[in-house]
Amino acid sequence: MRHFTPExxxxxxxxxxxxxxxxxxxxxxxxxxxxxxxxxxSRMEAAAAPETDTLSILPEQVVEVTNDYIRIELGDEE
Structure with missing residues (x-):
């Protein structure tokens, strides 16, 4: 995936x-x-910033986007 969009x-x-x-x-x-x-x-490599409750997802972690979900690769899956 090259980039995230508002959609x-x-x-x-x-x-x-x-x-x-x-x-x-x-x-x-x-x-x-x-x-x-x-x-x-505990499964994500990126840590949340102290002022937020969210974690980063890099575009290169995305392996599939459908109408229903975004599938990402965490690096610890086989």
């Missing part, structure tokens, strides 16, 4: 196995902002 905001974000991680809460500096479900932080 992606609010979409579900899933991992390679299809497990829902949260939703795309917004876009900041070209990165998606994931509003995670509980426990996702």
């Amino acid at each position: 992606h905001e609010g979409m579900a974000v899933v991992d390679a196995r299809g497990e829902r991680l949260g939703r795309l809460a917004g876009i900041e500096d070209g990165e998606g902002r994931l509003e995670p479900k509980t426990g996702v932080e």
